[in-house]
Amino acid sequence: MERAAGRTVDIRTRAVPAEGGGGGPATARHDDGRRAGVERGPSDARLVRRAQRGSRDAAAALVARHWPAAHRAALGVTGSAASADDVAQDAFERAFAGLAGFDARRPFAPWLHRIVVNRALDLLRRERRLVGLDALGEGPAGPDRGDEGGDPAALRALAALDPDRRAVVVLRYLLDYRPPEIAEMLGIPVGTVNSRLGRALAELRARLEADGG
Amino acid sequence: MDDLERRLRDLRHQLPDPPEESRRRVERAVLEALRARQRPARPRWVVVAASLAIGACAAGAALAATDNLDVRIGPPKEPAAAPAPGPVRVPAGLDGVALVAGDRLWLGTRSGLGVQGLAVSAAELSPSALYAAVGIGGSLVAMAPDGREAWSHPTGGRVVAAAWAPNPIVVAYVVRRGERNELRVIEGNGRNDQLVDADVGRARPSWRADTHAIAYVGADGRPRVADYPGLASREVDAPPGRVSAVAFAPDGERLALARAEGGLAVSVRGDEASGGWVPLGGRRTALAALAWGTSQELLVGGADPSDPSGARLWRVFAGAMGVGKPSAQAPAAGLAALAPLGDDRVVAAVRTGRGVQVWEADLPSGEAALAPTRVLLRVPAPTGAPVALSTR
Numbered sequence: 186m187e188r189a190a191g192r193t194v195d196i197r198t199r200a201v202p203a204e205g206g207g208g209g210p211a212t213a214r215h216d217d218g219r220r221a222g223v224e225r226g227p228s229d230a231r232l233v234r235r236a237q238r239g240s241r242d243a244a245a246a247l248v249a250r251h252w253p254a255a256h257r258a259a260l261g262v263t264g265s266a267a268s269a270d271d272v273a274q275d276a277f278e279r280a281f282a283g284l285a286g287f288d289a290r291r292p293f294a295p296w297l298h299r300i301v302v303n304r305a306l307d308l309l310r311r312e313r314r315l316v317g318l319d320a321l322g323e324g325p326a327g328p329d330r331g332d333e334g335g336d337p338a339a340l341r342a343l344a345a346l347d348p349d350r351r352a353v354v355v356l357r358y359l360l361d362y363r364p365p366e367i368a369e370m371l372g373i374p375v376g377t378v379n380s381r382l383g384r385a386l387a388e389l390r391a392r393l394e395a396d397g398g
Numbered sequence: 399m400d401d402l403e404r405r406l407r408d409l410r411h412q413l414p415d416p417p418e419e420s421r422r423r424v425e426r427a428v429l430e431a432l433r434a435r436q437r438p439a440r441p442r443w444v445v446v447a448a449s450l451a452i453g454a455c456a457a458g459a460a461l462a463a464t465d466n467l468d469v470r471i472g473p474p475k476e477p478a479a480a481p482a483p484g485p486v487r488v489p490a491g492l493d494g495v496a497l498v499a500g501d502r503l504w505l506g507t508r509s510g511l512g513v514q515g516l517a518v519s520a521a522e523l524s525p526s527a528l529y530a531a532v533g534i535g536g537s538l539v540a541m542a543p544d545g546r547e548a549w550s551h552p553t554g555g556r557v558v559a560a561a562w563a564p565n566p567i568v569v570a571y572v573v574r575r576g577e578r579n580e581l582r583v584i585e586g587n588g589r590n591d592q593l594v595d596a597d598v599g600r601a602r603p604s605w606r607a608d609t610h611a612i613a614y615v616g617a618d619g620r621p622r623v624a625d626y627p628g629l630a631s632r633e634v635d636a637p638p639g640r641v642s643a644v645a646f647a648p649d650g651e652r653l654a655l656a657r658a659e660g661g662l663a664v665s666v667r668g669d670e671a672s673g674g675w676v677p678l679g680g681r682r683t684a685l686a687a688l689a690w691g692t693s694q695e696l697l698v699g700g701a702d703p704s705d706p707s708g709a710r711l712w713r714v715f716a717g718a719m720g721v722g723k724p725s726a727q728a729p730a731a732g733l734a735a736l737a738p739l740g741d742d743r744v745v746a747a748v749r750t751g752r753g754v755q756v757w758e759a760d761l762p763s764g765e766a767a768l769a770p771t772r773v774l775l776r777v778p779a780p781t782g783a784p785v786a787l788s789t790r
Contacts, residue, residue, distance in 0.1 A: 236432065244432050248425045256416035266414070267519075267556045267574075268535025271501075273416070274424045275517050281428045308517075308535060336412055339405050358406035359413075390402055 229293040237284055248277065251294060254360065255301045261355035262305035264344035272308055276301040298360055299370040302352050309348045342392040350385035353378055430780040485512050487774045489758045491740050494527025496788040497747055499734075499754040500779035505530055511541060515777075520786065522560040522569070522602075524586075527790040531569045533557025538571055540588060549588030555580075559602040559786075565609040568626070572600060572614075581614050583626065594624050595631055601643050602786075607650035615641050621655050621667075637665060637674040643688040645696075654696050658685040662700040664714060678712050679724070680705075687711075687736035691761075697744065699733040700724075709733040711768060713761065726762040733768070735787035745774070747787045753778040754785055 227235075227246070235243035255276060260269035280287075280297050287296065343351060356367045364382070368375040486495050486506030494507030498521050505513040507527040519533035529548070530541045538557050542548045553573045560571040567586045572579050581594040581603060599615035606613070609626060616622045616633070619640030624631040634653065642658040652668040662683040663675035679700050686709055687699030694715070701709035709732045710724035728746070734754060735747040742761045746768060747754055754777050757770035779785070 239432065241429055241432065244428055245425055248421065248428050252421045252424060253416060256420070257410065257413045260413055260416075261409075263535060265536035265552075267554075268537075270416070270420045270423075270556070271517050271519070271535050274420070274427060274501075277424050278427050281432055284432075336405055336409060339409055340412075343406075343409070354406060358403065359410045361407075386402060389406075393402070 230289050233284070233287065233289040233293055236281070237287070237289065244281065247293065251297055252277070254294070255297055258298055258301045258355055258360055259305050261343065261359050262302055262348065262352050263308065264351075268305075268308060272305045273301055276304045279304070295362070295366060295370060298356070298362075302356060302370065306348055306352055338393055338396045339389075342389045342396065345392060346385055346388060350381050350388070353381045354385045354389075357382060427780065485514065486756075487772070489739065489745065489772065489774060491743075492527075492745070493790045494523045494530075495745065495756065495774060496521045496523050496530055497754065497756055497775060497777065498784070498786040499747070499777055500783035502777070502779070503532060504775055504777055513541070519556040520558055520560050520571075521788060522562050523788045523790045524562040524569075525564060525566045525790060528566070529562075529586075530788075531560045531562055531571065533560065533571075533573075538569070538573075538584065540569075540586075551584060551588050551591060553582075558600050561603045561605055561612070563605045563609040563626075564607050568609065570594070570603045570605065570612050570614075572598060572603065574600075578617070581612075581624075583612070583629075592629060594629050595622070598622075599642075601641075604644050604646045604653075606646045607648060611646075613644040613646055613653055615644060619659075621653070623653075634667060636667060639663075639675065642685050645688050645690055647690050647694065649694065654688060654690065656685045656688045656698065662698070664688070664696060664698055666696070676714070678714075679710055683710070686733045689736045689738055691738045691744075692740045693742075697736050697738065697761075699728065699736050701728075701732050708767070711736070711761075724765060726768050727765050728768045734785035737787055737789040739789075743771075744768075745787065745789050747785050749779075749781075749785070750776075754783075756787070 229247070229250070232243040232247050236247060252273070256269055256273045259272040259276070260266060263269050263272055276297065280300055343354060346354065352371065353367055356362045356370065357364070362370070364375050364378045368378045371378070486497070486504050488495055488506050488508055493509070494505070494511070496503065496505040498518060501517060501519060503513050503516045503518040503521050505511060505521065507523070509528055511527070511530060517534070521530055521532045523530050528542065532539045532541055533556060536553055536555060537550045538553050538560070539550045540548050555573045555575040558572050558574050558579065560569055562569050568583055569586065570581065570583050572581055578597050579600055580596050581598045582591060583594055584591040594612065595614070595616065597617040599617060599619065601615040603612050603614040605611070612624050612626055613634070614622055614624070621634040621636050621641045621644050622631050623634055636655055639657045640659045641655050643656040645654045646652070647654065652666050655665045655667065657663045657665070657675055661677055661681040662679050662685050663677045665675050678698060680702055682704055683700040683702045685699070686701050687697065689697045691697050691713065696714040698712040698714055699709060700712070707727065708730040709728035711726040711728050711733060713725040729748055731751060732749040733746060734749050737745045739745050739758065744759055744761055746757045746759055748757055755770075755773055756775040758772040758774055759768050759770050762768060
């Protein structure tokens with residue numbers, strides 16, 4: 186490290202892995218952040234570096250690439266399209282506000298999804314705390330009407346899960362993260378992830394059976 | 399993988415794509431966040447020093463070109479945290495102040511409710527500021543200090559405006575559903591939600607003082623009034639043009655209308671002195687605020703984007719609607735919302751270069767500039783973000 190004219194000049198050599206890969210899951214993710222295939226166009230790492238240098242085009246490209254998956258993650262956890270809009274937008278704003286401190290060698294999507302899911306859980310907890318839903322005996326809101334896709338029974342069952350269990354199910358099955366990755370994203374032990382997944386699946390099976398689906 | 403796990407994986411293909419409008423909104427917000435974090439240009443000597451440092455490492459530069467060298471110049475890139483806005487200061491004469499700026503809520507009440515920076519879509523205080531009706535995600539939420547009953551009502555869309563009746567047993571709210579906005583009413587305990595009009599504008603509805611009528615703007619831009627609790631709706635007999643805001647006077651009879659098409663104009667219905675539209679400002683003047691003052695006058699804020707001298711604030715006495723000059727000039731950055739405070743004072747939400755400030759201010763006479771006697775709140779907000787103010 187050198188000092189030049191009162192400012193820190195930090196010149197380091199690092200073994201940087203190939204773009205789009207290192208530091209994260211072994212497989213690259215598609216433009217919606219899911220694990221599969223190879224990224225098309227500039228890698229996330231390259232876009233992140235350009236966005237860190239102030240490139241609006243790179244920032245817009247990151248939004249276009251990651252918005253659908255981030256929105257689906259928020260929708261899966263909150264069960265509400267309107268809440269998903271708010272949560273996903275808030276997560277993007279926070280991510281880009283802190284982008285300068287993000288290590289571009291790390292994969293962008295898990296970092297963003299971590300913010301999305303934690304913001305969604307924060308929102309659900311805050312709503313419960315503010316309005317005392319538990320005390321009033323009301324459950325969380327189900328999916329907005331019109332949001333239901335081709336398996337409404339599964340969506341209803343997912344929406345009825347406790348938010349913490351719903352979050353691990355969304356990360357595991359909708360976003361394809363492995364339990365160790367989920368544990369890191371949520372800041373909980375891998376064992377807790379596995380037990381939440383196990384209980385969530387058991388609850389989902391019971392609900393679907395009761396629902397005739 | 400069993401059948402259930404397969405069904406869960408398939409859900410990813412069945413969840414709806416997010417609307418294009420939301421992607422554009424987040425892109426705007428992200429670009430704004432990026433712009434706000436841009437550093438000012440470095441002094442020339444820093445650039446020279448940096449060039450020398452980098453030039454001395456030619457081999458390193460070659461590596462850098464292949465992204466195998468991380469060259470960092472200057473202090474760590476972690477941005478300095480913006481100063482957190484403090485709690486809302488409630489001025490004498492009020493029970494509470496709520497500001498929504500850039501989809502964030504700052505709220506303070508004498509009854510002990512305080513919120514800072516909560517992501518919301520709309521907020522409105524109840525009489526005496528005992529509650530706040532807040533749009534959070536896809537719900538209308540009644541927030542209250544500890545010990546008071548509160549509730550949440552799923553609305554199926556974002557609440558874009560709300561108005562708590564003078565008699566605090568009912569809330570009117572506008573909710574975005576698909577491509578339309580619905581006007582609905584819900585009782586103060588969160589029950590008996592009813593549709594008033596399935597296709598309305600986004601303007602904030604206004605209750606008559608006796609709570610037996612709600613004024614609002616229809617989807618066609620025409621002013622309408624619905625009876626309450628009957629909910630029969632009719633168009634108000636008003637001069638032609640699209641209305642952008644409505645406000646019942648505290649006396650319960652007069653209804654102020656503002657038009658922002660072809661220049662700002664106001665009209666008062668239920669007052670014999672009024673007739674057609676009374677123009678305020680030039681043809682490009684747009685409405686920034688409409689509120690009734692405590693001296694039975696209308697307070698009207700307007701801004702002309704081509705006029706750098708600032709937004710204008712008119713005091714319009716309904717018995718003398720022929721107003722030619724503005725009564726005051728708001729700061730150049732722009733007036734965003736107004737609320738009367740009594741004794742010729744107002745609470746004003748003012749746009750600044752870096753966000754929004756809430757001022758307590760004396761209403762100036764003539765064309766003097768509006769200036770704060772006290773700044774109640776400073777919050778960051780993106781340029782041009784919608785601003786709404788609710789006081790009680």
